[in-house]
Amino acid sequence: MSDNFRLTLAQLNPTVGAISGNADKARDAWHAAKVAGSDMLALPEAFVTGYQTQDLVMRPQFFRDAMDAVEALAKDCADGPAMGIGAPYHDGKDLYNAYYILQGGKIATRILKQRLPNETVFDEERHFTSADPQGPYSMGPIRIGTPICEDAWHAEDVCETLAESGAEFLLIPNGSPYYRNKFDVRLNHMVGRVVETGLPLVYLNMVGGQDDQVFDGASFALNPGGELAFRMADFDEEIRHVDLTNTDDGWRIQPGPIAQLSDEWEGDYRAMVESLRDYMGKTGFKQVLLGLSGGIDSAIVATIAADALGPENVRCVMLPSEYTSQGSLDDAKDIANRLGCTYDFVPIKEGRDAITNTLAPFFEGLEPDVTEENIQSRLRGLLLMALSNKTGAMLLTTGNKSEVAVGYATIYGDMSGGYNPIKDLYKIRVFEQCRWRNANHRDWMKGPEGEVIPVSIIDKPPSAELRPDQKDEDSLPPYDVLDAILEGLIDDEKSVAKLVSEGFDKATVKKIEHLVFISEYKRFQSAPGTRLTKRSFWLDRRYPIVNRWRDGT
Missing domain, CATH: 3.40.50.620 (HUPs)
Incomplete structure (x- = not known):
């Protein structure tokens, strides 16, 4: 069995509702992964539909179109690396936020999100059903656990269960929107998961603007002990090929370039520029x-x-x-x-x-x-x-x-x-x-x-x-x-x-x-605008229009 595994990460910018266009982006990334000799291509959470879809994802024809697109991707990308991609899944009864593993012309595995965020800009409890615990899946020489975004933000939970059931590596697809200084928040959570599981980890985020939100990328990897193995640029689309090696101490991610991130002033300004650019373009x-x-x-x-x-x-x-x-x-x-x-x-x-x-x-x-x-x-x-x-x-x-x-x-x-x-x-x-x-x-x-x-x-x-x-x-x-x-x-x-x-x-x-x-x-009645904080006006802060209460303290 090989002691090496090559993973291609696609930090890309999908458009909500552009199902065929997003699928085409995935195909292009898959071809790049194939040329690079990768074993697997990974794309972010909900990539087929774009994120966030809000109530659009509950329309039966919408989630059926997305599932059909995944089936077509599996057939088109049969001869080459496996593909991991986010899309909805409806089992005939319930709707799930899913991550599909496509291999050999078919859907080899389907991971269903367990932890549904229901705070700030997120309403996933409104849209999806929470899944039961699941184990890792095998990909060539390695067993991969894939907690989907929020699944990895909680201690002693999904990630720990995956490690206990045999995962050797954590691949975490995300749709994590920007707010000021958020990278440190993400990093602290992921260091916690590495410490409690002892496993290497890749945190893959998307980029691009969607209405008020901006996804800022900055995907990264950690080895056991919390050592930063690499970091991709913030806000930019990027495809990166990553090698993992099986050592006497377990799988380790080979070090790569660590991109310099924007400070809070550049981050805010870039978010405002990118949100307007994508709002216009999309x-x-x-x-x-x-x-x-x-x-x-x-x-x-x-x-x-x-x-x-x-x-x-x-x-x-x-x-x-x-x-x-x-x-x-x-x-x-x-x-x-x-x-x-x-x-x-x-x-x-x-x-x-x-x-x-x-x-x-x-x-x-x-x-x-x-x-x-x-x-x-x-x-x-x-x-x-x-x-x-x-x-x-x-x-x-x-x-x-x-x-x-x-x-x-x-x-x-x-x-x-x-x-x-x-x-x-x-x-x-x-x-x-x-x-x-x-x-x-x-x-x-x-x-x-x-x-x-x-x-x-x-x-x-x-x-x-x-x-x-x-x-x-x-x-x-x-x-x-x-x-x-x-x-x-x-x-x-x-x-x-x-x-x-x-x-x-x-x-x-x-x-x-x-x-x-x-x-x-x-x-x-105001126009939408770029979200820069966790308390922006619209989805982050929801107050009634008619309100006679005042703080009497």
């Missing part, structure tokens, strides 16, 4: 447009769009009113020129005058208030959506997490748009992210290098410019205070009393809590 849009106000939020969104799609596919539109400062006019044109994007100048005065005249009989005797401010924002939204409809370019919205949290945005106005890359980025981090982009350029960025975001935009006080001399801090606490309170209320679910004990003013905390709760209806 939905069929080619170009974007956005309202460029001369402020920092639209500046970073324009930069992200240029890096994701190329400046030639980004249209920036300045829509000034009488309250727009000369500094904002200058800054908006400056950043569009620095990025190399199309720049349009569309004053809103004529349209606003017409709306004011139309409403005058109904507003007679009433004092001007936020209504008139919101008319400006909604008129801008109308004009931008008209340009979007006419040109086929998708409108991007530009509200940061601080604004989205407290409702400091106009529904049907500046909230109009199809995607928001900075939806999970607090305002204070927007400033730092701009400084990071000015100082860094990478090969995956399609925009120009250098100081693309003028320092004048980063340094000026934030303002919606909807009335004379308006500043955000007229309505909100300073952003360093606001963001700290929001992180406590949203990201950490802290009580009012806890935040007060940390030194925050109680009246301010209560005001922010109230704004967060009453803005739920706006978030319910």
Whole structure:
């Protein structure tokens, strides 16, 4: 019996619902594995359907199409290495999240997921049935245990059972989405599995964007003792051939290159770029447009769009009113020129005058208030959506997490748009992210290098410019205070009393809590945006729109 086993890992980017296209990607990877003389090709969890499918996977024709695609792959890839690939399996009664082992023209083994995640963005208990414990399978000279994603995240459970039943190596296919600093979390869990089983382990993750989530790859391997044998790049598609050798101490993974991972600033920025790039590519849009106000939020969104799609596919539109400062006019044109994007100048005065005249009989005797401010924002939204409809370019919205949290945005106005890359980025981090982009350029960025975001935009006080001399801090606490309170209320679910004990003013905390709760209806109608944390708005944090409870502590 051979003392060597070659495994090809395919860290690839599937598209949800593109079953035949995903299967073609698997075939191409299989041919690469065959040329390399591999014994087996491994692809990530749910690769045939893409991940996450949400309720789509429960449609009978959908899971039947996926199962048919697996059968066809088995026949097409008979003469060469085995293939491991994720897809749903329905046994006539229940639906499972499965990992298929294809060998010799047929389905040789089918592993069914036991642990179904039902937290944060995951709803697998809604979609699948939990399977009973299963043993390892033989692949040439080696016995492989395959815990599927969540199966490997728990101590003294699936992995330990596989080791006790004869597994000599753990191959773990994943669909593990990005959040800030997540690699260390994954690594700590997998070190735990290696320590408790004494087995070498490969953690195979997918890459690519799907709606709000980004899968960041960074697949890796550990030998017994927790030694890192290799690590693949984060966010990039990669096919890597890995050799295992049977030694006197058991199977060991041969060392390979250890890719340098992104730090949290590069990771967040890359996630925003990749999510927008894939959202566009997978939905069929080619170009974007956005309202460029001369402020920092639209500046970073324009930069992200240029890096994701190329400046030639980004249209920036300045829509000034009488309250727009000369500094904002200058800054908006400056950043569009620095990025190399199309720049349009569309004053809103004529349209606003017409709306004011139309409403005058109904507003007679009433004092001007936020209504008139919101008319400006909604008129801008109308004009931008008209340009979007006419040109086929998708409108991007530009509200940061601080604004989205407290409702400091106009529904049907500046909230109009199809995607928001900075939806999970607090305002204070927007400033730092701009400084990071000015100082860094990478090969995956399609925009120009250098100081693309003028320092004048980063340094000026934030303002919606909807009335004379308006500043955000007229309505909100300073952003360093606001963001700290929001992180406590949203990201950490802290009580009012806890935040007060940390030194925050109680009246301010209560005001922010109230704004967060009453803005739920706006978030319910807001555009999807890149998930950067474990408490992003949408699937991570689910609150009722109608809610009269307030924290009385």
